[in-house]
Amino acid sequence: MSDDYYDRLVDEDALAAYLEDELGEADDYDVRRHEEGHSNETLFVTWGDRELVVRRPPPGETADTAHDVIREYTVMNAVADTDVPVPDPVLACEDHDVIGSDFYVMGRLEGDVLREAEPDRFADPAHRERIGEQLVDTLAKIHRLDYEEIGLGEFGRPEGYTQRQVDRWGKQLSWAFEVTEDEREVPDLHEVGDWLRENVPEDHPHTLVHGDYKLDNVMFAPGTPPELNAVFDWEMATLGDPRADLGWMLSYWRDAKDPDPELPELVTQFMEREGYPTRVELVSRWEELTGLEFERERFYRTLAVYKLAGLGEMFFRRHLEGNADNPLYPKMRDRVPALAARAKRIIEGDEPL
Template structure:
């Protein structure tokens, strides 16, 4: 049995899933399950059920349902956002019975379209379409941040006061955990400097909104056809109530302007939005401010925090590689990528990589 097949069988008991779907949705003549291997957090399965195309989301096998893998929390958000201005996949059913797949999971309708991960579709390769891609991306973020979260039943979904300070503390702790092992291979003292700068420059007050937690171009899906239409925001497992500018800073940290330095993490950074027609970061900010009425203050802090978080993730990847807990070919590259990210964070704090 191949490693891939073994992993697939750890993800899904096809007979158990079929019985579950039949009980919930009625019997179907056609049934097929495929593993969608993109992403680095929760697992995604594509399921054909009769004439319906469905998606199953579940944690990686062996993981407990902490914040990063709490798929039923994600399902709750999708249910709450039905009928709002935020485009999302339609949730079908959630399941907390581990007898089915060995974990919590939920089922949603599959949305047709494209994720702009490595390149733009040919149909978007015009200046006007590129402009609209950026506008759709930032307008949808504005819709998330201006949503009345109390009205849709998410008033107890998080604790917004102190969110930003907790983010700094949380990611410092993640770096500390990773460096318990990685420091024997090489150290990244610049990360300590960046962490201290963030703690000293953390805004004391911020707006309270629903936040996505991982909002960027490759976590949304564009409908088929033109002009570009953002059809669904995906991957809500990190959603909570908090500081909207943390979402905006994260999105901007992945967005490229023409003339930017080479990416610190080329494996995770698309560059096609440097082409003619895509809005600049500043243009995205101006459109966001106009749509939300929220002023994007403390840009250096929020973009530095975003890069710091990415560095923390990279260092955790590197520790897992060193301990033999992953065969992802990207993980060993973090030996060099994390120092490059730390250097990028320092450039932002020093004003050398402006908005």
């Protein structure tokens, strides 16, 4: 990371002045960028004896919903007093004179995000089973929340959520295809999009949805047995269809019977080991805990893979236009057609739950 980019991320003096005004003086102050950040930027801040995290959009980005950190703070603040585990929300700031954008501050928690591999302390069938159970139990807790009671009644429009998802990702793909189809076409994706539009559920339950719920967006506390102590990355949260959340989580979850992943750079395979629940077991547990049925499961799993393909095709357009230097993006020439083929396998029943 260049010094110029870091300077655009944070004015350390201005941030220190803001924190002093809000939290009082501190003898010890340090700021470090978290390199594992995804869409929003994450900074680790030491303020006296407190370990904090600052979340802000990337420099130069407009505050669209994909980077709306105040929205993320709002939902975390609303669920902080429920049984859904989130970091402690501390402050939210919309004064761009501080670090050049909206940002929020939360408490930092200790633990592991299971992204690349399982920690050695969890390498036991009983612990692995609990990881899967904790993951789906926490999703069920989100879906069981009374969003009116916690102050999120105006947080979104749950009616028509699933239809809007299909429409939105169709538009994202159309945007990407404007450039990418000069390089190669993905006819399977057009067929998948048509199938989704023809099979959108007319109605669905209305709950709080996380929008990006998967294993590497939660944290497990130190020690054993595994204890899920935080859900992160709420920037896509809204009111909508809980089955879409479940379908998205399942699109990243591996069973031992599965073919090789289409996106090996983003999908880990350690949950194929002995002890981890299967997708069928995760679904059964979610249904039991929420009292809902995972009706039309092929639709929701197909929608999740369609969204993954949409993301990949947008990455590929940015690569072709020279607007990104991420080494993953050129690989989308082949990864996206593979995802489209997976979506068709789900539709046709060749990749069962």
